[in-house]
Amino acid sequence: MVVAPDKFKGSLTAAEAAEHIAAGILRTAPGTDVRTLPVADGGEGTVLAALAAGYRRVALTVSGPTGEPVEAAIAVREDTAVVEAAQASGLTLLPGGVPAPLTASSYGTGQLVARALDLGCTRIVLGLGGVACTDGGAGLVQALGATLQDADGTDLPPGGAALSRLHHLDLGPVAGALRGVEVVIASDVDNPLLGERGAPAVYGPQKGAGPADVAELDAALAHWADAVAKATGTELREAPGAGAAGGLGFGAMTLLGARMRPGIELLLDLLGFDRAVRGAGLVVTGEGCLDVQTLHGKAPAGVAAAAAGAGVPVVAVAGRLELDAPAWRGAGFAAAYELAALAGPGATAAESIARAAELAELAGEQIAQRFLL
Secondary structure, eight states: OEEOOOOBTTTBOHHHHHHHHHHHHHHHSTTOOOEEOOOOOSSTTHHHHHHHTTOEEEEEEEEOTTSOEEEEEEEEETTEEEEEHHHHHBGGGSGGGOOOTTTOOOHHHHHHHHHHHHTTOSEEEEEOOSBSOOSTTHHHHHHTTOEEEOTTSOBOOSSSGGGGGOOEEEOHHHHHHTTTOEEEEEOOOOOOSSSTTSHHHHHGGGGTOOHHHHHHHHHHHHHHHHHHHHHHSOOOTTSTTTTGGGGHHHHHHHHSOOEEEOHHHHHHHHHTHHHHHTTOSOEEEEEEEESGGGGTTOHHHHHHHHHHHTTOOEEEEEEEEOSOHHHHHHTTEEEEEEHHHHTOTTOOHHHHHHTHHHHHHHHHHHHHHHHTO
């Protein structure tokens, strides 16, 4: 049996969820061969999932989204590094939780990539999602040696808004640093960089951008895209995924030569899911909320699809279950367990979250009773 959940946001990491579900299974069906394989889809928790699968942790101090030092890590195995943008540029790293939509930067993410290059890694998996910035990847490439200056020859300050003043762009050092290196983006976002479906309009408000900020960022990123196209001869502002992570997708694809793959598909490959599931009789997956978004490329749906390809049945555990039975069955799940329901009638959401570990074990017990005994 393989237990492969994503994180239960606000209560359990993916590794903790896997551990507690497995504990419930083993308490009810002792001797069961259970392998825990925490998963992620490229957003928060991606590095933790890689570490749980045997990657080595490399810690470093980088520049946070507003320039403050933050502790971050990458995961390394042989020539591959897993880099999670949220580790350096995440919304959760904003000091005091105060948004900085115009000035937050992806510079720290670039520092993580630079560390991977220093270690000799020739394949970098860049997980996008959960970032505080909308700078089109400008900070990312500045950390890799690019020069961005205004008409007076002054280096631009951090953030997407400053890109409206970009006059001189030197990308030479970036190409040299990435020579012979494959960069793969793990993301399920298909938005373009600009316009009504672009990064500022769709994701800017989540980062504190009001209507005027969205308009300012969209214009600044359009200027950035013009400058990048002139410097590289490559035009990718309309490419699916260019708007991922505040335009980090655009910067990585255009300036690092990155290609994009669905996040959970890529992570399952990296974590060796196909080997783990071979010969298994059951797979258990899950996340904090099983809802419509789950059906569009989130981790549990990806696990279900991969397990189905191996002919192994899958069950889901969720903090909240917002899909009806026909919907979750249609997604490939043989059963679905909701922690909120297991908490009992009258339990509040806060109580269910506080008891998440206990309830995950109870879900494991019920799964064992139904599928193993």
